[in-house]
Amino acid sequence: MITQPAFDLIFRNALLRSSAAPVDIGVKGGRIAAIAPKLACEAVEVDVGGHLALPGFVDTHIHLDKACLLDRCGHDHGSLGDAIRAVSAMKRDFTVEDVYARGAKVLERAIVHGTTHMRTHVEIDPRIGLRSFEAVKALKRDYAWALDLSLCVFPQEGLTNDPGAEELLVRALRDGGETIGGCPYTDTDPTAHVARIFDLAQEFDVDVDLHLDFDLDPSWWHLDEVCRQTERRNYHGRVAIGHATKLSALPPERMKAATAQLARAGVAVTVLPATDLYLMGREATHNAPRGLTLAHKLAGDGVVCSVATNNVLNPFTPFGDASLLRMANFYANVAHASVGDFDTCLDLVTELPARLMNLDDYGIKVGNPADLIVLDTQDSRFAIAELPDVMMGFKEGRQTFARQRPTLFRPGA
Numbered sequence: 001m002i003t004q005p006a007f008d009l010i011f012r013n014a015l016l017r018s019s020a021a022p023v024d025i026g027v028k029g030g031r032i033a034a035i036a037p038k039l040a041c042e043a044v045e046v047d048v049g050g051h052l053a054l055p056g057f058v059d060t061h062i063h064l065d066k067a068c069l070l071d072r073c074g075h076d077h078g079s080l081g082d083a084i085r086a087v088s089a090m091k092r093d094f095t096v097e098d099v100y101a102r103g104a105k106v107l108e109r110a111i112v113h114g115t116t117h118m119r120t121h122v123e124i125d126p127r128i129g130l131r132s133f134e135a136v137k138a139l140k141r142d143y144a145w146a147l148d149l150s151l152c153v154f155p156q157e158g159l160t161n162d163p164g165a166e167e168l169l170v171r172a173l174r175d176g177g178e179t180i181g182g183c184p185y186t187d188t189d190p191t192a193h194v195a196r197i198f199d200l201a202q203e204f205d206v207d208v209d210l211h212l213d214f215d216l217d218p219s220w221w222h223l224d225e226v227c228r229q230t231e232r233r234n235y236h237g238r239v240a241i242g243h244a245t246k247l248s249a250l251p252p253e254r255m256k257a258a259t260a261q262l263a264r265a266g267v268a269v270t271v272l273p274a275t276d277l278y279l280m281g282r283e284a285t286h287n288a289p290r291g292l293t294l295a296h297k298l299a300g301d302g303v304v305c306s307v308a309t310n311n312v313l314n315p316f317t318p319f320g321d322a323s324l325l326r327m328a329n330f331y332a333n334v335a336h337a338s339v340g341d342f343d344t345c346l347d348l349v350t351e352l353p354a355r356l357m358n359l360d361d362y363g364i365k366v367g368n369p370a371d372l373i374v375l376d377t378q379d380s381r382f383a384i385a386e387l388p389d390v391m392m393g394f395k396e397g398r399q400t401f402a403r404q405r406p407t408l409f410r411p412g413a
Contacts, residue, residue, distance in 0.1 A: 007033060007043040009370070009397050014053040016364055017346075017380045022050045027370040030396030035366060046399075051391065052375040052383060055363050056116025057324035058353035061209070061242045061270045061308035064103035064120045064139065065132035066091065069314040080214060080279050083315035084186065088157060091128045099135035106312050107139060110322035111146045112401045114373040114390040119150045119209065119357055121181050124172050125157055126164040133172050146393070146400040150357065152209050154181025159196055161188040166196070173204045180204070183211040184222045191225055198229045201238075207358065209270075212241040216280055216291055218249045223258065227265040236266030240356050242310070244269050245280050247293040263302040268356040271295040271348075272310035273331045275317045294335050296344045299352060306353035307331045307345075324349040325375075329387050342384045370397040376405065 011025040016035075026034035026041065066087050073086050103120075110118065122136050133153065140149040153172040155165045159182065173180065182197040184190035194210070201208045208230075213221045223244065230239045247258060247269070262269065271293050280291025295305035307328050312320030331337075332345045354362035361368045377388040392402045 007039070007041050010039055010041060010043045010045050011053065011372070012045055012047045013050050014048040014374070015050055015378060015380070016053055022048070025053070025364065025370070025372075027397040030370055030398070032364065032366050032368050032370050035364070046392075048374055050378050052377050052380050052388075053364060053372050054114070054350060054375065055354075055368075056371050056373050056393065057114045057349045058306070058357065058359070058362070059110065059115050059118040059308050059322075059324055059349075060240065060306045060353045060356050061272060061310055062106070062110075062118060062120050062322070063123075063311050063314075063316075064106055064136055065094070065099050065122050065128075066314050066316075067106045067312040067320075068102040070318055073315055079282060080316075083279070084156065086315040088127060091123065091132070094128055094131055096131050096135045096138075099132045100138055103136060103139050104143075106322050107143050107147065107149075110309075110324075111143070111393065112390070112403065113321065113323035113325065114375075114393060115147060115322065115324055116371045116373065116393070116395065117148045117150075117354065117357065117359060117362070119152050119179065121152045121154055121209070121211075122172075122177075123156045124153045124165065124168045125155050125162055126168065127157075130168060130172060133175075133177070137176055145398070146395050150178045151176060152179035152181045153177040154183060154209075154211070156183050156186065158183070158187040159193045166200075169200060173200065173206065177204075177206070179207045179209050181209045181211065185211070185214060190222050194222060194225050194229055198233055198235070201235070202233060207238040207240070208235065209240040209242065212244050213246040214243040214279075216245060216249045216289055218246045218254070221246050223261075227261050227267055230265045230267055237304075237358070239266070240268040240270055240306075242270040242308075243272055243276060244293050245276050245291045247298075248291055249289070259298055259301045259303060262298070268304040268306070269293065269295060269298055270306045270308050270353075270356070271331065272308055273327060273334060274319055275310040277334065278317050278319075290334060292331070292334055295331070295348055296335065296337060296341050299344055299347065304352055304355050305348060306356050307348040308353070325383070325387060325390065329384050332384055339381075339385075342381055345384045346380070369395075371395050
């Protein structure tokens with residue numbers, strides 16, 4: 001055995017994606033102090049049993065403020081516009097307590113499904129004011145023991161056409177907003193919308209994460225303007241776009257050019273399979289298009305990508321359990337991912353979204369926080385395909401949840 005300084009905790013027999021055989025992980029003061037086979041030290045031990053340990057899933061795009069609304073509105077909303085109008089009418093009556101309770105329900109499911117980092121998009125406009133923002137700030141504080149929650153403030157229903165929205169955005173950015181988003185396709189002046197969002201991002205030195213090009217007509221889009229603004233303002237690596245479903249409708253040569261443009265500008269792409277598939281192609285009477293941009297292909301060509309949850313149990317997506325492993329499996333199935341793509345599909349909910357969010361201390365590495373989850377599999381290649389249970393999770397070395405393995409009761413046993 002290798003003798004090491006004292007640890008508070010040792011994970012024994014943990015299989016890492018980077019290791020051919022299980023290793024031990026020593027933790028001191030909530031951080032990883034050593035990774036090696038057979039660490040020799042007296043400390044509290046957790047035997048991982050050769051199962052796969054990951055640093056936790058990273059959800060780059062979710063809406064906690066408008067989750068779990070089906071009991072108020074049903075789910076017979078046939079288009080994106082219908083969904084926006086339905087939530088717009090409801091959110092006038094949202095209270096801080098209401099948003100907190102619904103958000104907490106989703107957060108707790110995300111935690112037990114292995115999410116350790118999350119960026120939630122919070123609507124800011126004159127209808128909701130800062131009530132949702134206040135609720136999500138409280139969620140960030142109250143669930144920090146299990147998950148790092150980052151707040152992206154954005155105007156869902158436009159900016160230049162919505163008097164009072166910008167003033168509220170500025171107040172939110174002054175009071176804890178960590179990223180700014182936008183929704184150009186709901187604004188009467190999309191180009192001015194994009195420019196103003198970048199102005200505010202530079203003023204407050206925050207990253208940009210936009211809802212973009214959420215339809216299947218590739219004859220026009222706002223991607224060119226986003227890339228232009230990114231390059232002009234030297235925001236390479238600080239901009240993400242969510243949905244970008246128009247990319248799925250491009251012929252090969254245009255897709256090749258768009259991929260090169262995104263990679264050159266350093267603009268990341270978040271694909272949101274549940275919502276993209278639910279809302280796109282609804283007007284088709286047969287042979288409906290999927291509307292799903294192929295994130296694993298983009299990633300292979302140098303574009304930082306993620307797969308994320310987006311909406312849970314609301315008019316935009318009347319499904320959801322906040323499981324990123326299930327979402328990555330769903331994505332891989334619809335995207336015709338091959339076995340050789342499975343590792344990349346796992347990257348889309350771990351390493352790549354961590355890069356998108358510029359998380360400098362993410363990963364099972366010496367010096368990083370001891371944030372990790374354990375999956376009930378002993379082969380990382382098939383984590384996406386098998387959908388194994390997430391058995392346990394830790395935040396800075398403190399256990400946050402555990403799930404018992406099911407027991408079969410055979411006749412006569």
